[in-house]
Amino acid sequence: MFWPVGAVCPLCYRAALTQPESCTMCGRQRILVGRTPDGGRICKACSFPDERPDYCSSCQQPADLLPGRRCPRCTLLAKVTRLLSRDGSTLDASLRPLADVLSDASNPYPVLAWLRRSPAARLLGQLVTAPDELDHAALDALPQGHATTYVRSLLTTAGMLPPRDENLALLINWTARTLAKLPGHQATLIRPFAEWHIIRDARRRSARGRYTYTAHKGDCANIRAAIDFLTWLDTQQHTLQSLTQEDLDVWAISRPALRARSIPFIRWAGARHLTRVGLTIEHPPSQLPGQFQIEEEHYEELRRCLNDPTLPSDVRIAAALIRLYALPLTRIVELTADHLHHDADHTYLTIIRHPVVLPPKLARLIDDHLEDASRHGNEATRYLLPGRAPGRPRNPAGLSDKLKRYGLPARAARNTAMMEALADLPPVVLSDLIGIQPRTAERFAAMAGENWYDYLAGRHSARA
Known part of the structure; x- marks a missing residue:
């Protein structure tokens, strides 16, 4: 393909067709095929001003025509x-x-x-x-x-369907399809466990705006573990009523991947006297985080996020938020433009309930990113990192893979950021700030060698 600008390869030709820009001469959004003497990019009509421009057969405006002579x-x-x-x-x-x-x-x-x-x-x-x-x-x-x-x-x-919590809907629909495939005696037990324990709790979390895609996957895994447990009972010719602690221990040892996921069902069944009194599965020992970064590497990656314009803006924003505030990707993808606030001096990002000040470079990056999304027609969603489907956020798993491809992995950076934050904040404050379990913050604090029990004691005394 030859344009006034010169020979154009098929890849650049397709890219130009899909990304019209403002012509430096006429200012209209056009496919830019030529250049001015000073290097400005111009459209076909401005490249050949003496030729009669092509007019759209529908709107009668000069345009780059497609088949049917329409713009x-x-x-x-x-x-x-x-x-x-x-x-x-x-x-x-x-x-x-x-x-x-x-x-x-x-x-x-x-x-x-x-x-x-x-x-x-x-x-x-x-x-x-x-x-x-x-x-x-x-x-x-x-x-x-x-x-x-x-x-x-x-x-x-488009407003043709009412909005709903899609993560909750995924759980409900998956549960209905799964129950329909179960044998009758299993469905009799799994249905009340799923509907009155798992789904009811999911509805409460959804009402608080806290039911994430990861939570939906975890709830599905708990139901699958309960089904696997009942199937194992069938193969062993046991029932819940005849189950002993020794049997339960055999199950837990033989299913290490499902051990923790089966605990909610065992507790639910015991609370309803469907099993013998006192049957328990202990949680496996908590594994301490093993992936961290050295301080120089951590801050060098943060500098890349804030200063490297060759990185995609979504990668820069997500990786910076991880390294600055230890935010998980599941929370980052749920951020919208409504979480940002400006005053005369600063830009604030509200995390859970707490506004934090953004560094000026990151604030400008986010503002430019949202402005670019608005220019490309995404202003209706207003997610900071919109997904491919309209009105849906980015998939955190896909975003994690993209961060790895650009050399900015999430897990080690988040663990390191947690340790850095706990050098200045008590675990209870950090857990409330970024929405993690207090127990998780305490484990990180113990690894960091900090002891905040004096702080907690003083806080309790002040309340009293």
Whole structure:
């Protein structure tokens, strides 16, 4: 491909098509194919001012035309209308908000590519044939995958579905599917344990805004451990009523990976007199963190986050928050623009309930990141690190992998940041500040060689 700027490789050609920028001469968002003598990048119309410009057949504006002699925006509007309408031209009034969300992108090229290639777009086209039947229950009945998740987020962003706690919904739907596959005698026990113990507690945490994706995975693991335990009882020809402590010890030894996860079910069954009195599984000994960084390495990585413009902004922000405040990725991905506040002198980030002052470089980085997201049409979500699905945060596991690829792993840095914080803060203060268990903070404090019992005693005396 040859442009006025010179030969262009296929990769750069596709990148230019998907990332229109402001022409330095006319100021319009265009595909930039030429340069001015002083190095400014310009569009086709400005590169060839003596030629008659190409006009869109729909809006009659000069444009970089796509097949059908339409500009990218008019092409997108036509394709969205064709996807969402029964006859290819007339939109149902109830689908207008969805059409607006899809066609109102500041950069139409990625949406055009999504309409052309994505399974989610094909699924959406199938579902909108009956818009009156679109609800969360209808989507829950479909096979759950990336396409279903994306379509649900899109419909929620458009206001066609009410928002809900998706992590809680994942737990409830997974539990229902799992119970349906169990033998009757197992389902009789697992159903009340799951619904009245696990899910009820999850609902309470969700109401407080504290039910994370990691919490959902942990609750599912507890239910799976209970099912595995009952299956083991069947193979041993035991029942809960005939179970002895020796049997339970054999189970715990033979299932080290499930040992801790089975404790909630054993306690639940004992509290309801489904087992003999006094049967227990002890928690395995707590493993102290083993991954740390030396101080020089820790601060060198922090300097990279704050100063290296070659790193992606999401990597710089997440890695800096870990190294400065020991925040877990599960909490970082839930941060939104509403957690940021500015005054005349400082920018504050509210963690749980407590605002902390951000370093000026990190504050500017976050402001620029949010401004860039707004320019690319993500202002509706306002997550600091939005996910691929509209209205959803970034997946913490995927973000962790990305940090590793850029040489900024999370676990060792967070452990080190915890130790650094405990040099100045009592464990109870740190646990309240960043939302970790007091027991975890105490373990780190013990490793750091600090003893805060005098502080706790003084705090208790002051309250009394």
